[in-house]
Amino acid sequence: MTGKTQGLSRQFLLTLRRCLTVYGVVLAVGLLLFVPLCYQSVMLGYTGSSAIVFPGINDVELYFRPILLFTAMAWQWFFFDSALCHGVSRKSYMKATAISAAVVPLLLSVLYLMARFVVIATGTAICYEKSDGCRITGPFYAHLSEQFMYAWERMDWNRAPSMWEAQYSPALPAGPLFVGLKFFSLMLSYTAIGALIGAVLAWLARRGIWAVSIGVVVLWYAAQQLSSSPSMLIYMPKMQVISNFYELGTAQNRLVQAMSGRVVSYTADGVEIGTYVVWIPLAESLVLFVLCMWIIWMFTKRREIHPARQRG
Amino acid sequence: MSASEYATAAADAVAAVKLTITDLHKRYGSTVALNGVNLTLRPAIYGLFGRNGAGKSTLMGIIANRLLPGGGSIELDGASVFENETAQSRIYLLNETVPFMVGVRLNTIFKREERYYGDFDWAFSARMLAKFGIMPGSLYGQLSLGQRMIVRLVAALCVPVDVLLLDEPVLGLDAANRELFYKFLLESFSEHPRIIVLSTHIISEIAHVVERVAILDQGRIIDEFGAESVGSRATVLVGESDRVNMVIASNQLQIIAREQMGHLVSVVVRGQVDTSELPSDVSANRLGLQEYVIRATSATDIQKGQ
Numbered sequence: 001m002t003g004k005t006q007g008l009s010r011q012f013l014l015t016l017r018r019c020l021t022v023y024g025v026v027l028a029v030g031l032l033l034f035v036p037l038c039y040q041s042v043m044l045g046y047t048g049s050s051a052i053v054f055p056g057i058n059d060v061e062l063y064f065r066p067i068l069l070f071t072a073m074a075w076q077w078f079f080f081d082s083a084l085c086h087g088v089s090r091k092s093y094m095k096a097t098a099i100s101a102a103v104v105p106l107l108l109s110v111l112y113l114m115a116r117f118v119v120i121a122t123g124t125a126i127c128y129e130k131s132d133g134c135r136i137t138g139p140f141y142a143h144l145s146e147q148f149m150y151a152w153e154r155m156d157w158n159r160a161p162s163m164w165e166a167q168y169s170p171a172l173p174a175g176p177l178f179v180g181l182k183f184f185s186l187m188l189s190y191t192a193i194g195a196l197i198g199a200v201l202a203w204l205a206r207r208g209i210w211a212v213s214i215g216v217v218v219l220w221y222a223a224q225q226l227s228s229s230p231s232m233l234i235y236m237p238k239m240q241v242i243s244n245f246y247e248l249g250t251a252q253n254r255l256v257q258a259m260s261g262r263v264v265s266y267t268a269d270g271v272e273i274g275t276y277v278v279w280i281p282l283a284e285s286l287v288l289f290v291l292c293m294w295i296i297w298m299f300t301k302r303r304e305i306h307p308a309r310q311r312g
Numbered sequence: 313m314s315a316s317e318y319a320t321a322a323a324d325a326v327a328a329v330k331l332t333i334t335d336l337h338k339r340y341g342s343t344v345a346l347n348g349v350n351l352t353l354r355p356a357i358y359g360l361f362g363r364n365g366a367g368k369s370t371l372m373g374i375i376a377n378r379l380l381p382g383g384g385s386i387e388l389d390g391a392s393v394f395e396n397e398t399a400q401s402r403i404y405l406l407n408e409t410v411p412f413m414v415g416v417r418l419n420t421i422f423k424r425e426e427r428y429y430g431d432f433d434w435a436f437s438a439r440m441l442a443k444f445g446i447m448p449g450s451l452y453g454q455l456s457l458g459q460r461m462i463v464r465l466v467a468a469l470c471v472p473v474d475v476l477l478l479d480e481p482v483l484g485l486d487a488a489n490r491e492l493f494y495k496f497l498l499e500s501f502s503e504h505p506r507i508i509v510l511s512t513h514i515i516s517e518i519a520h521v522v523e524r525v526a527i528l529d530q531g532r533i534i535d536e537f538g539a540e541s542v543g544s545r546a547t548v549l550v551g552e553s554d555r556v557n558m559v560i561a562s563n564q565l566q567i568i569a570r571e572q573m574g575h576l577v578s579v580v581v582r583g584q585v586d587t588s589e590l591p592s593d594v595s596a597n598r599l600g601l602q603e604y605v606i607r608a609t610s611a612t613d614i615q616k617g618q
Binding site for chain 1: 369373376377378379380395396397398400401403405407408409411412424425427428429479
């Protein structure tokens with residue numbers, strides 16, 4: 001029943017270009033707004049606080065998370081009708097979605113790495129210890145990714161929390177590559193999840209405004225929950241305040257390790273050694289990406305455009 | 313290849329365009345929208361008529377791949393149109409859905425159509441906009457409802473497609489602009505013969521525009537004929553009930569619709585009736601296109617009401 005289109009069709013190429021343009025415009029605006037923030041952080045400087053979130057320093061991962069989520073969501077939700085009305089097939093739209101959702105994080109990762117390591121190379125970075133890991137500070141940084149500069153760290157958990165002392169290894173020769181891969185895995189997850197949310201909302205939209213409203217509330221609640229408890233473990237892997245998540249051998253502990261890519265082992269004298277294995281989050285994000293794209297395709301191939309009366 | 317040979321080849325290619333709809337089905341939940349539609353379209357201006365909810369928009373939406381069929385097939389020159397971008401690049405549907413942002417200029421809209429469908433007829437579009445009194449640099453969102461429809465009609469007539477589907481194309485247009493549109497439609501067709509399907513409820517106005525007519529009722533094509541033959545499609549007999557029934561029985565006429573009005577009855581029968589053989593108290597009149605469509609699609613209701 002389905003007709004085949006050979007090669008790269010004009011409709012596909014136009015859709016891909018349009019999708020990349022949408023991402024490009026949003027990211028360009030995002031970067032334009034990010035530059036003044038970086039300038040501000042340079043002017044403010046580092047405060048010396050040992051707080052997890054340093055005043056005046058911009059977390060790139062956190063900054064780009066909503067941008068990528070909402071752009072991917074908007075593309076999936078709002079641009080489908082226009083594409084299909086111009087003869088674009090559902091398959092081409094899906095292909096353009098998937099390619100853009102992979103290429104944009106890749107380009108963003110390369111851009112981030114280049115900018116970040118230029119900042120480091122030009123000597124504006126200061127490596128300091130005993131705060132939240134050996135973070136390379138500067139006008140911006142990537143909180144989760146830059147942990148992957150280091151192979152492992154040692155932490156004596158037998159001491160009281162106030163006396164925790166960490167011993168950090170020096171940066172790995174391939175550290176920048178690992179940082180880039182971890183950053184890419186995060187960005188890839190954001191675009192995949194954003195596109196999935198967009199597809200779900202578009203599906204709900206066909207069922208009326210109430211379905212969309214309920215969907216938005218549910219998503220908002222889920223996002224709140226995820227950004228409060230479990231994801232705190234990802235952001236602060238050394239904050240062992242929720243015992244089960246950090247208890248060696250428990251399923252929760254393994255989950256934390258799997259989510260963060262920080263594989264923990266303990267020496268006989270109770271010293272925790274955290275090894276950052278970048279392949280774990282990378283593989284997870286790729287699986288997540290494939291899973292999200294498959295679900296989106298299940299929605300997309302059933303998607304229809306019903307005449308919207310009186311839209312003018 | 314000489315110019316005349318090229319023109320002949322182009323005409324042959326156009327003549328070869330064939331859109332074949334076979335046993336097409338579509339349901340919306342428990343509602344049957346299309347129930348086995350069979351239709352073959354060749355280059356001509358078609359009028360697709362039917363009552364509200366007959367399935368006209370659904371049929372057009374499926375041809376343009378915007379809706380998914382429940383079953384059946386649609387082939388353009390032997391290739392399925394479903395999810396087929398090569399086929400869809402030759403099909404253009406204009407309906408209520410606005411496929412672009414409203415805050416753009418008209419030229420931007422036309423350029424976009426050109427990117428997707430190829431050579432846009434800029435000269436024709438400029439001439440049409442001038443006749444309709446719309447500035448090419450206007451913002452789409454600042455136009456009136458009727459003008460917005462005109463812009464979309466201009467875009468539809470200027471894209472080089474082989475199948476043009478126009479669902480309620482004169483919605484919001486005043487009488488003068490409707491006449492102007494019909495004129496441009498005929499001009500466009502004479503320049504580029506192709507399959508054009510018009511779906512509208514203002515049947516009397518486009519009776520002189522359409523070449524062929526397809527009537528859709530309750531999800532089925534109930535009749536398809538050349539527009540010029542509408543007079544021979546049906547005859548309405550009016551008279552005393554007994555007398556009319558006698559005529560119908562004696563001539564073995566097939567009843568399309570029947571309406572009782574006191575002692576009188578009005579019966580629409582298929583085909584022509586020789587008036588010389590009718591009793592003096594029974595009158596026979598040929599039906600115009602609009603009357604025929606109304607009678608043909610009201611038949612079920614009228615008969616149910618008996």
